[in-house]
Amino acid sequence: MINLILFGPPGSGKGTQAAKIIEKYTLIHISTGDLFRYEMSHDTPLGMQAKEYIGKGELVPDSITIGMLRNKVESHPEAKGFIFDGFPRTIPQAEALDALLTGMETSISALIALEVQDEEIIKRIMLRGETSGRPDDSDESIIRNRIEVYNSETAPVFDYYKQQNKSYSINGIGTIEEIFDHISEVLDDL
Ligand code: ADP
Numbered sequence: 358m359i360n361l362i363l364f365g366p367p368g369s370g371k372g373t374q375a376a377k378i379i380e381k382y383t384l385i386h387i388s389t390g391d392l393f394r395y396e397m398s399h400d401t402p403l404g405m406q407a408k409e410y411i412g413k414g415e416l417v418p419d420s421i422t423i424g425m426l427r428n429k430v431e432s433h434p435e436a437k438g439f440i441f442d443g444f445p446r447t448i449p450q451a452e453a454l455d456a457l458l459t460g461m462e463t464s465i466s467a468l469i470a471l472e473v474q475d476e477e478i479i480k481r482i483m484l485r486g487e488t489s490g491r492p493d494d495s496d497e498s499i500i501r502n503r504i505e506v507y508n509s510e511t512a513p514v515f516d517y518y519k520q521q522n523k524s525y526s527i528n529g530i531g532t533i534e535e536i537f538d539h540i541s542e543v544l545d546d547l
Pocket of ligand 1: 368389390391411417418
């Protein structure tokens, strides 16, 4: 199994690259952001809880997020591997993911981080907000909060997997194809 974490700040291009990776490597794509947006659009209890945090640019609590992720992984017993997009975003989420995969007799193969500077991210997300319909993409102070949360709570996950020699850093500026080529180089060496 290849289990990949696609990592990087909001707006760094994770979703775009994930779509290309699953095409080439037949992995199951799990985006916790997409899962929350699905729940919110259907006004489920989980969606209504998540909305309170997402609307402020905060993380949804681990107690909610980890259970949702676990259910999704367990609903794909046939999977050849997974690509985790937007998860883990905290150290406890990373520990829970490792424990889940260990229970399935597998593990994370690599974490690929897309590097993009803060000011570029704000520009990209504001632009995306014009068409995405996402309220969390349209307000600069909410976007700045998401970046702050990323730097304080999520960035340490890179070092957590670096200690396991699994973290790779890739320049997230360039064409979609150039970035994908760099990701492919890492994956083909695994
Ligand atoms: P982006 O990468 O552009 O921030 P996502 O779609 O990954 O967008 O996430 C949107 C929002 O959903 C996040 O700002 C956060 O509030 C919530 N969210 C997504 N994944 C997680 C997670 N693993 N833990 C906590 N909250 C999450």
